Amino acid sequence: MVLVLTDETIYICFFFTTDVAFCPYGHHWRQVKKIATTHLLTARKVRSYRHAREHEVRLVVAKLRDAVGAGAPVDLSDMLSAFANDVVCHAVSGKSFRKQGHNKLFRELVEANSSLIGGFNLEDHFPALVKLDIIKRMVCAKARRVHKMWDDLLDSLIDHHASKPASERGGEDHHGHSSHLSTTAVVDEVGGGRRRRSFSILHEARSAQAAALLVLVPVLLASVLLMVRRFGNGTATATARAREEALGKLPSPRGRLPVIGHLHLLGSFPHVSLRDLAAQHGRDGLMLLRLGAVPTLVVSSPAAAQAVLRTHDHVFASRPHSPVTDILFYGSTDVAFCPYGHHWRQVKKIATTHLLTARKVRSYRHAREHEVRLVVAKLRDAVGAGAPVDLSDMLSAFANDVVCHAVSGKSFRKQGHNKLFRELVEANSSLIGGFNLEDHFPALVKMDLIKRMVCAKARRVHKMWDDLLDSLIDHHASKPASERGGEDCDFIDVLLSVQQEYNLTKDHIKAQLTVRTRIV
Known part of the structure; x- marks a missing residue:
């Protein structure tokens, strides 16, 4: 040849x-x-x-x-x-x-x-x-x-x-x-x-x-x-060699291909494929996969999970860096994607002591009940008319409206924010949960041309988030301080009230609100 x-x-x-x-x-x-x-x-x-x-x-x-x-x-x-x-x-x-x-x-x-x-x-x-x-x-x-x-x-x-x-x-x-x-x-x-x-x-x-x-x-x-x-570059070569020797000791499936590694072994349901591969090739609850250029450790037993999540939790606490999450979450300054350290501990404290306390969750009870009544009314009308009902869409809209109420207040529906919130949350989910080139070939994204191509949609979605959250925060900030307290205060009111205490910038507040709409 x-x-x-x-x-x-x-x-x-x-x-x-x-x-x-x-x-x-x-x-x-x-x-x-x-x-x-x-x-x-x-x-x-x-x-x-x-x-x-x-x-x-x-x-x-x-x-x-x-x-x-x-x-x-x-x-x-x-x-x-x-x-x-x-x-x-x-x-x-x-x-x-x-x-x-x-x-x-x-x-x-x-x-x-x-x-x-x-x-x-x-x-x-x-x-x-x-x-x-x-x-x-x-x-x-x-x-x-x-x-x-x-x-x-x-x-x-x-x-x-x-x-x-x-x-x-x-x-x-x-x-x-x-x-x-x-x-x-x-x-x-x-x-x-x-x-x-x-x-x-x-x-x-x-x-x-x-x-x-x-x-x-x-x-x-x-x-x-x-x-x-x-x-x-002898030092870098020695470090890479030592790393590869350590990874080589872990059990790994055969059939690794050039460039894509073991990606071809993952089917339409990756969690099922990982379970089957771990059962066949894992040892002591551990298995190494090469997903593209990234070595990935699969943990499949209680003992191994305890070692990763408790004994060595500080090693695995941070997510891998991603330019997409950097764009969507304002430099990954939110509680979900922020690297482990001082800032992460700070935003976690805000979540646990101000936003998601038992008292705060109970204060949204009336909002949840109101949204349930609206869903039941829609179901009653559909049954009376003999019309089909898409329960998946209806329940997704219900959860979205509850979150919008908690994040931006009870006037969210009048201004049409609930529909825009839902569209943006779905866009975030598709960007983060789908196949991303940078997750499997991070070196490619160091090239400026590839980075612009990969991040183009993320920048468009970020711009829409930015415009929406800017308008919401400015509206809340313009209210008198007396109207921002009490049981009816939403997440934006709470974050503005602790802004000075935790030295939060406006981008920090927007990052917390963006991720909150996903995980509340």
Whole structure:
């Protein structure tokens, strides 16, 4: 099987993928491979760079000696990466590369290429999106800028080498290497008509530019990536390895797939699927599932539940971060989604000592009885008319109206707030309770484009909540203080009365009201 990489970023960065690393398998690939193996990377050619390598090693040793003498710290990762880069620059463009500052520019551009190719690329996972012109321009913007810098640099190098007399482009210089000859040989051999006939797309690019990359890509990228792998980010790798080893000790079902993990094992009723999987694969009430990129611990026995919910409750007290709940609940400052800490303890205290006390719940008795009488009257009318009744819808509306009464007062129905509350609560439920990309692939949402797409509906719903709650709070705040107390006071009155005591902002109050309509 032949793997062909065709995404737009590589296509732009490597001159229409005409280099030996990303060129599609075929006549042109065999041609550039032959150039690399018979002209650029032969044993004789590699030996000819020995003096250049030894010279660069002496420079590194001198830097180390100076640093030791001065008692200064040394960044070995950076130093060895620069060493590999300078050796390659010497081979590609000649011994004058350092005087002209090409080594630094080469290194910057190689790092830019590595981040474009080695990082997360939208087109790798969602190729259909990149067919849209606006998405394509956004995805490829950085690649085009990097390509332009490569183009200018390589043009200047090739033009400089081509302007020299042929006598100066051959043979070995006094250091025993012929990097000038190697570059020009590629230009001469690849630039012929035979290549243009076999790969017509190169009418859009200078053959000399693609040829220079044939020298650069295999050697320089391999060197830099090797340095990064060997010396870079050792602590993070060790931490991730230790975490994976710990997770690997937990029982887990077979059949985990790339990317989606065990998501395919969850059916239409996830709670039933989890029960069956835990019964079959769990051990001591514990089972590990990989739901997308997120390791998920399933607890299915009383002993394991006690360990999670009581013994180690502080570890599991906070919910995973979600940009959707951040938007809907004002930075997750409500009692349901707030991270465990001082603010959570504060809003929990407000709920238990002011909003949901036994006395407060009893004070809503008349409101509940009034709503029950309305439901019974609707049922009586429907029976008298012989009309069908949607009990699910009727009981859902009953619960919603009771909550609206508690949250915003007895005038909620006249202003139509009950219907708007219900629509917004259902929108919240669909956003939080449905399948959310960020729950299973949190790294994707770090990309600004994906984050905007995922959070678009949440922002629209948040705007509607914001307008509604602003109007309710402003209306309650405009009432005299004497009218905000007593048995008839609602949640907004209570929160405004304790605002100074608990240092609550208006957004804090709105967050409590938003979640309260869901859980009361």
